[in-house]
Amino acid sequence: MAETKREIERKYEADGGTVLPDLTRAAGVAAVTDEGVTELDAVYYDTADLRLAAAALTLRRRTGGADAGWHLKFPVATGIRDEIRAPLSETLPGSLAGLVRSRVRDEPVRPVVRLRSRRDVRLLIAKDGTPLAELSVDTVHAERLDGPGEAAWTEIEVELADDADPAVLDAVGRRLEKAGIRPSTAPSKLARALAETGAPAPTAPPTPGTPGTAGHAVLAYLRAQRDALVALDPAVRRGLPDAVHQMRIASRRLRGALRTYGKVLDRTVTDPVGAELRWLAGELGAARDEEVLTARLAARLDELPDTLLLGPARARLRLRGAARAEDAGRAVLAALDSARHLALLDALDALLADPPLRQAAARPADEVLARAARKDLDRLAGRIARALALDPGHARDLALHDARKAAKRARYAGEAARPVLGKPAERLATRMKSVQTLLGDHQDGVVARTALREIAAEADAAGESAFTWGLLYGHEEAAAAERERELPGLWEWAAAPEIRASLTR
Template structure:
């Protein structure tokens, strides 16, 4: 079995031993297809502190059935999980690195140990409609064994123990209703669930079989669960708004960590965005902290810098290749395309290697620990402020003033430093945009409008910066082509086109700047819904 990924949509139901699965009901509306019986043996792995379980994630090695292997399940909705499957391989007690990659941002450098074994005797009924599978109903008899001991909390390496002899292990029966991937889940669930409930079932309190075992052994402590990013109420205080923003971006950071490790072309870009948003939120909210998290902001800056080279090389390569594609064939002289790919693809790969190395470093893992600690205990001087909009308006006004000064420096500064001034203005526009996004739950549609307009300014300035980088690289590539005895004409042509593009981006910036409210107005947009 090759590595695969799919979306699993299922619901679990608690049932008594005497309950009868309603597969013979004539009014069920589906034809019962093949019935299979399986014996599934699964070993669940987690950190001694159950970090994966606390986030609703399961990692197991399962034998039996047609999908035996290593399985990682990550929640993505109320009834949905992303399931990543890997072949069994030879490893039994140590989780392979490839299996851990999707959850490495959670596990970090902590040990993964066996925490429980589950044996499931399963009878599976396939429900069909017009000869097509719609859902599967599973009648499971489950027995379990708890392996985690108090010793594991101080254990740093893989554990070879077989677990305690605990006679008080939960054995239970449950039903699972899983929608076939590709089918619309809601109507299928809505049409079948009433029959299950009429047969004495009730929705399970546990989202996974492991969750039931964890709760049985007293390890399910809700107060220890990491805070989830829920939508705050408009009247929420500043602390709640900031925490929600941070938790959401930390989740994005974890998600893009997995994407980068899997080779996703957008992983670096999106991870850098999450990093910047986190750093910007902490910078904007700095006056509110009893003790500003300056060290954490510096570590986020480091992470952004580590991710930068790979993304920058990718952007410039794609941009220059597109510009080259737009030229008539007679104007492309020499091995221009191969030189672009040779130089820039090499830089991109080098940058990715550096980024991957950083993601496996102790420094990165401690950064993730620090982010968790911050959201768990967010100490703000204004955390109980009765008017969040007023506090946020002051923060937005401050960032808007910074952008205004930066734009003034663009107009009045040294012409030789014009490009540098434009880049500084871009960073200030981005910070204002993120500040407005932070304020949106309290400020409503006008705060959202402010974020959109700040984004337009940021993007125009970003397009200008792209031309600056492109011109620098084209000069270097043209010089290298000349030294190698190649024709540098096309590089000069592209450089000239980038100069014209830079002029257009200046106009784009001026238009966007005209529509951005000045500091006092920006503050009013946030303070009044």
């Protein structure tokens, strides 16, 4: 079973002659205790082309110390990493293998560096006896295992104790720097070992195309979304908040860009990739939609007075939501573990490495991206006009859902064009997000009414009152009607003539 620990630490340069200052003079530190010396032996794993190192991830198998086992570290921010731990075993545990799958794909991970460290540990303690931080002086010997090369150095690590105030690190850092001990420039021991043993620094290939052209701008946007898709894979597996939603958005942005910029990239090549992105978004959508639905209905129940809550309404909703969320979560993991998902990631890589550029790709980016944004805005205008021309009911609901999809595409077109067009694209994205939000709330209400009919039938079959569910159905009908009344005014503001005019290039 893997466990997660948040590491917040600072690293400093040292050598054999470095003398630590009196750290009890650092604010908050009342005592420093000597915890002795530990011998650590860690083997770091990566692909032959160092894909994990390129993403600032480290995967190691370490013996010695209290936390012997497999460790996988994800960067969170400067000086902050999440360490996922698994018990010591001869082979990489499956719990960690899944977390690196989007990076390594089908490439095997193999030993690349061995670090043997002599760790001299001191514990920094507050006046009340609470641990504040652990300071270690590490004498490190690095050995390349995938080729020749050795290195040795000494460094100081100061790691914040659980629940301690990060200000302690600042106070200790000031004492160390006042004593002439400087912060390390290496982000990790592995990065330093690779650099000092002659490994070339992993770098991303340049974006194809000439800067300033439409092809270069579109490919830069696609690469950013591909990177997000890859990085969010382990976050979804770890169950991090909003990870499923953000991964779904990345897949939709990719698909939307491939469709919006059909004049830049040949759609006979990109449409099959778009179809796979649609599949992935659908797999992710079930989990996200269930989460949104349960939260929406729970909020509706909370708005009702207790006198209108007949039967075990909250319990029924909670159990229904938990069961469906569990099923949807399993489906998401199955999708991420599938060969189809890996094939999609490989197809995106291939598309970016050898893009099917069309003639418009060589034209100025501002001209091409502005025209594409106007086209998406016009498409949305047509769909909203068609929806509003229909009478309220099922047909209008479907038309408004189509308009919502077009609003997302127009919003994403604005976001993609922002680096090139600046404020006009930003205004477009902001206003289209407002339209998308209103239409999204309307569609959520449509889905909620379908679910409420099902829940009411289930409650009735179980001998429970269906009154509360019928009441919520009425509330959802009223909310949907209100969104429909608001749409013409919101659309008039969002699609004001000056918005389209500002996109003229």
